[in-house]
Amino acid sequence: MSLLTEWEVNRQNEIDTGGRCRQCEALIVFPKGAPSLCPACKDMLSPDPVDHPRRIRCPRCRALMDPHADPEDLADLFLEGVHEVVCQSCEHEFDVTTTVSYTFGSPEVLDPDPDEIDRDETR
Ligand SMILES: [Zn+2]
Numbered sequence: 388m389s390l391l392t393e394w395e396v397n398r399q400n401e402i403d404t405g406g407r408c409r410q411c412e413a414l415i416v417f418p419k420g421a422p423s424l425c426p427a428c429k430d431m432l433s434p435d436p437v438d439h440p441r442r443i444r445c446p447r448c449r450a451l452m453d454p455h456a457d458p459e460d461l462a463d464l465f466l467e468g469v470h471e472v473v474c475q476s477c478e479h480e481f482d483v484t485t486t487v488s489y490t491f492g493s494p495e496v497l498d499p500d501p502d503e504i505d506r507d508e509t510r
Pocket residue numbers: 408409410411412413424425426427428429
């Protein structure tokens with residue numbers, strides 16, 4: 388069994404037991420033991436405006452689109468701001484607002500500077 392296949396089997400198991408969202412495959416913190424939706428996908432069921440980290444919802448037909456699955460047509464969506472999207476199911480045009488969040492990676496902690504250690508010992 389190749390690594391990829393094994394990973395896919397594991398992922399399918401996680402989806403079947405509720406460890407991953409059956410719609411967007413996000414990890415679910417408290418699995419229910421049966422296929423279920425993550426909180427963000429549950430929000431998509433309401434008619435209200437909704438933010439989702441991995442899916443766009445068409446306001447007309449409720450079709451869901453995955454920006455990662457269509458990198459050419461939907462590439463702009465990864466930039467901060469408002470973007471016009473055409474629904475792949477019903478061709479309705481709508482605006483999607485992208486909010487980008489950042490994390491800052493710091494380098495690993497260095498060994499103590501030997502000069503500083505000497506100074507501490509003679510104090
Ligand atoms: Zn989900």
